[in-house]
Amino acid sequence: MHFVRMIKRFQSSSTINKEEISKFASISNEWWDPKGKFEMLHRMNPVRVSYIRSILEEKLRATSLNKSKPFENLRILDIGCGGGLLSESLARLGGSVLGVDAGEEQINIAKLHKLKNKFHENLDLNYVQASAEQLCETEYEKFDVLCGLEIIEHVDDKSLFLKSCVDLVKPEGTLFFSTINRTPSSNFLTIFLAQNVLNWVPRGTHEFSKYITPVEFEKELNLLNCEKIQFTGMIFNPMLNKWSLVSKSDFLYQIGSDLEVNYILSCQKKKQN
Amino acid sequence: MHKLLTRRLSTAVDKTYDICIVGAGPVGLSLAAKIGNSHYTNGNKICLIESSDVLKSLEENDTFSNRVVSVTPKSRLFLEEIGCWNNIPEEKVYPYNKIQVFDSNFKGSINFNSRYDEETEVSKASTAPKECTPSSSYDPVAYIIENNVIRSSLIKTLKNLNNEIEIFNNTKVNEIILDKGSFNDEWPIIKLDSGKVIQARLLIGADGQNSPVRMAANIESIGWDYDQSGIVGTLKVSGCSTVAFQRFLPTGPIALLPLKDKYMSLVWTLPKNISNLLFNLKKLNLKNDKMIFKEILNTALKNPKEDLLYFFSELEKLNDGKINFQNISEADKLKIELELNAIDFKFEREWGIKRLDSEQGGISVHDTIPVVEDIVKNSVAGFPLRLRNCRTYIGNRIALIGDAAHSIHPLAGQGLNLGLADSEALGRVLIKAIKNGDDFGLDYILEEYNSERYIKNLLMISSCDILEKVFVKVPSQFRIFEDLISFGLNSLNKMDVLKETLKKYAS
Ligand SMILES: Cc1cc2nc3c(=O)[nH]c(=O)nc-3n(C[C@H](O)[C@H](O)[C@H](O)COP(=O)(O)OP(=O)(O)OC[C@H]3O[C@@H](n4cnc5c(N)ncnc54)[C@H](O)[C@@H]3O)c2cc1C
Numbered sequence: 001m002h003f004v005r006m007i008k009r010f011q012s013s014s015t016i017n018k019e020e021i022s023k024f025a026s027i028s029n030e031w032w033d034p035k036g037k038f039e040m041l042h043r044m045n046p047v048r049v050s051y052i053r054s055i056l057e058e059k060l061r062a063t064s065l066n067k068s069k070p071f072e073n074l075r076i077l078d079i080g081c082g083g084g085l086l087s088e089s090l091a092r093l094g095g096s097v098l099g100v101d102a103g104e105e106q107i108n109i110a111k112l113h114k115l116k117n118k119f120h121e122n123l124d125l126n127y128v129q130a131s132a133e134q135l136c137e138t139e140y141e142k143f144d145v146l147c148g149l150e151i152i153e154h155v156d157d158k159s160l161f162l163k164s165c166v167d168l169v170k171p172e173g174t175l176f177f178s179t180i181n182r183t184p185s186s187n188f189l190t191i192f193l194a195q196n197v198l199n200w201v202p203r204g205t206h207e208f209s210k211y212i213t214p215v216e217f218e219k220e221l222n223l224l225n226c227e228k229i230q231f232t233g234m235i236f237n238p239m240l241n242k243w244s245l246v247s248k249s250d251f252l253y254q255i256g257s258d259l260e261v262n263y264i265l266s267c268q269k270k271k272q273n
Numbered sequence: 274m275h276k277l278l279t280r281r282l283s284t285a286v287d288k289t290y291d292i293c294i295v296g297a298g299p300v301g302l303s304l305a306a307k308i309g310n311s312h313y314t315n316g317n318k319i320c321l322i323e324s325s326d327v328l329k330s331l332e333e334n335d336t337f338s339n340r341v342v343s344v345t346p347k348s349r350l351f352l353e354e355i356g357c358w359n360n361i362p363e364e365k366v367y368p369y370n371k372i373q374v375f376d377s378n379f380k381g382s383i384n385f386n387s388r389y390d391e392e393t394e395v396s397k398a399s400t401a402p403k404e405c406t407p408s409s410s411y412d413p414v415a416y417i418i419e420n421n422v423i424r425s426s427l428i429k430t431l432k433n434l435n436n437e438i439e440i441f442n443n444t445k446v447n448e449i450i451l452d453k454g455s456f457n458d459e460w461p462i463i464k465l466d467s468g469k470v471i472q473a474r475l476l477i478g479a480d481g482q483n484s485p486v487r488m489a490a491n492i493e494s495i496g497w498d499y500d501q502s503g504i505v506g507t508l509k510v511s512g513c514s515t516v517a518f519q520r521f522l523p524t525g526p527i528a529l530l531p532l533k534d535k536y537m538s539l540v541w542t543l544p545k546n547i548s549n550l551l552f553n554l555k556k557l558n559l560k561n562d563k564m565i566f567k568e569i570l571n572t573a574l575k576n577p578k579e580d581l582l583y584f585f586s587e588l589e590k591l592n593d594g595k596i597n598f599q600n601i602s603e604a605d606k607l608k609i610e611l612e613l614n615a616i617d618f619k620f621e622r623e624w625g626i627k628r629l630d631s632e633q634g635g636i637s638v639h640d641t642i643p644v645v646e647d648i649v650k651n652s653v654a655g656f657p658l659r660l661r662n663c664r665t666y667i668g669n670r671i672a673l674i675g676d677a678a679h680s681i682h683p684l685a686g687q688g689l690n691l692g693l694a695d696s697e698a699l700g701r702v703l704i705k706a707i708k709n710g711d712d713f714g715l716d717y718i719l720e721e722y723n724s725e726r727y728i729k730n731l732l733m734i735s736s737c738d739i740l741e742k743v744f745v746k747v748p749s750q751f752r753i754f755e756d757l758i759s760f761g762l763n764s765l766n767k768m769d770v771l772k773e774t775l776k777k778y779a780s
């Protein structure tokens with residue numbers, strides 16, 4: 001509670017665009033409807049978690065063998081948590097999770113959902129309304145893992161956002177980001193088709209100019225002392241209504257088009273000198 | 274938020290579970306074993322509710338129980354995977370390496386052989402009965418196992434899992450309360466007859482044909498009842514065999530599945546009124562009822578079909594609807610006995626066989642079919658036949674598996690195998706979802722199970738229905754059709770590719 005009040009004192013939010021926040025707030029009561037406006041996100045979630053799990057398992061192979069709670073003893077920050085879709089999954093896998101979002105309504109939805117679920121499951125999960133920079137300024141704590149999924153494309157000052165993210169992570173901690181590439185195909189698929197024609201995601205969810213390419217992303221992360229940066233493509237199969245990661249044996253990978261549209265990445269913050 | 278809290282408090286819940294399975298039939302048990310066997314599911318609370326007493330030793334009696342199932346190699350793989358196969362005593366598994374299928378005139382036949390048989394026995398006369406114990410060095414077509422043996426082996430498996438399954442034995446589900454809630458996050462509430470109330474993230478109906486879970490979820494079950502019923506039983510036959518037989522008769526297929534020594538299991542489909550009558554005769558405790566049943570059975574197996582039709586028409590005359598079998602007078606009983614005595618079942622049957630022999634010039638293919646010598650006491654049971662498939666196998670926080678989701682004409686003996694395949698698929702989908710930290714009760718997660726199984730089951734269900742229509746429903750006056758069936762079976766027998774496909778399909 002103390003922490004929350006502290007956060008509330010901050011007025012300025014530099015990286016988060018006000019318009020962007022209210023865009024989600026107006027539809028956030030649909031966050032937890034798997035058939036609602038966030039259906040795509042619901043369907044994407046298992047794929048994102050399986051990616052995070054495989055990267056962390058690789059890293060923690062020696063220390064953690066608990067298959068049902070692989071994230072036990074990990075302090076995880078979910079930045080841009082929205083209604084808490086990812087946060088809940090991470091907590092269910094044993095993580096101690098803090099979900100953070102700049103939108104008040106999103107945080108309320110996430111809290112409400114958690115409260116309702118408290119009847120059933122006791123997750124180590126908390127939510128706070130803040131932006132990445134605000135969190136940074138509080139110097140509250142450092143995390144083992146940070147997830148910023150499907151958020152950077154809504155952020156104005158990407159460098160500042162990423163710097164704050166890296167600051168929030170312990171040395172040798174792991175960061176995950178996922179977003180959309182800025183290519184003609186992503187423009188066609190995610191804006192023209194998904195948004196304007198098929199209404200898979202609400203109109204105005206994405207703006208093409210805010211997309212970031214893997215090359216730009218990698219450059220930023222290198223400047224911020226991150227290493228082991230690796231990218232994986234994510235594709236949606238409309239026939240199966242299913243997301244999947246692009247594997248090395250996939251055609252898209254072999255022709256070098258695996259990161260054309262959606263991608264997820266992981267990297268590690270370097271050990272301090 | 275107030276409303277939310279009060280609604281929940283109005284039904285006091287004693288305990289919550291992640292997965293609640295209703296029905297500890299073979300299908301429900303196998304799903305519990307599959308999920309409980311995985312390392313990924315530790316910490317998930319799982320319970321199984323069964324209204325009968327499944328924990329009492331199911332295999333105590335030494336004679337064969339009347340319900341046996343034919344387990345395909347694919348189902349065996351699944352039972353191996355969940356650690357159950359090894360718990361099935363070896364002497365309780367009866368593999369068979371061949372199915373011989375005949376039409377009603379013995380003109381056409383088709384053999385489904387195991388791979389071993391195909392390679393080594395081509396030259397051998399396929400008619401000679403095999404030795405009793407088939408060697409285990411090849412893949413059999415399928416294994417005959419008693420339903421109870423499978424169940425008790427699964428129970429044994431459940432006791433040794435790394436993830437404990439809580440079993441509510443002798444406990445009936447009385448009421449199910451479903452309420453989607455504003456976020457699809459209200460969990461089903463299950464009221465037990467013990468007074469206990471539990472709640473589960475996912476409620477699985479493995480509760481058989483009249484599934485209470487399906488009814489609570491208001492999932493429509495589409496299908497029809499056949500004008501036929503099934504009779505099952507255990508028979509003692511002449512000579513022993515490791516071959517399964519099936520004969521398509523105009524009145525319905527009859528099948529013998531090999532058990533141990535001289536025992537075989539019977540699955541017989543016949544018109545409802547005839548099977549009712551046969552059962553009622555049994556209840557009357559007539560002097561001859563056992564003999565009559567045996568003679569009719571042997572006629573169905575080995576005689577020209579006209580002989581069977583003759584018996585059936587004579588029996589139908591008895592059952593003209595005027596006799597109340599439940600409360601029969603001594604006079605009526607005597608009358609029935611007299612009328613039955615007027616038919617010499619044994620003579621008619623033997624005469625029919627002679628006729629067949631002379632027509633076909635002595636030894637014929639149907640000589641391989643064994644003769645029934647005795648019927649094991651209390652082993653005969655009847656059941657209605659129906660075809661059902663649900664509109665969907667899933668709902669919000671609901672999934673249906675096994676007979677709760679579909680029931681099938683038993684002529685292919687595939688009911689349990691389809692159920693086990695459901696259980697394998699749902700188990701796999703759930704374990705994957707648990708691995709990803711998903712709220713696996715949501716229907717978009719369950720959808721993967723539904724789409725994987727729905728089409729496959731529908732194909733199997735409808736092909737059995739088509740088989741039934743082609744072989745059973747064809748009116749006998751259209752001989753041409755029967756010739757076509759014979760032709761079909763014979764040419765099918767030659768078309769290896771097609772047969773291989775059919776066999777794959779059947780497994
Ligand atoms: C005579 C006969 C012969 C067959 N032969 C074959 C064959 O040769 N090969 C084959 O593959 N299949 C065969 N089948 C089909 C096969 O037996 C079924 O497909 C199989 O048993 C289905 O298993 P299940 O677990 O889905 O359902 P069931 O075995 O019907 O189990 C359902 C369970 O749910 C329990 N239950 C129901 N309601 C409640 C409640 N309210 N509360 C608590 N518990 C409840 C019941 O007590 C029961 O134990 C045959 C079926 C019959 C009837």
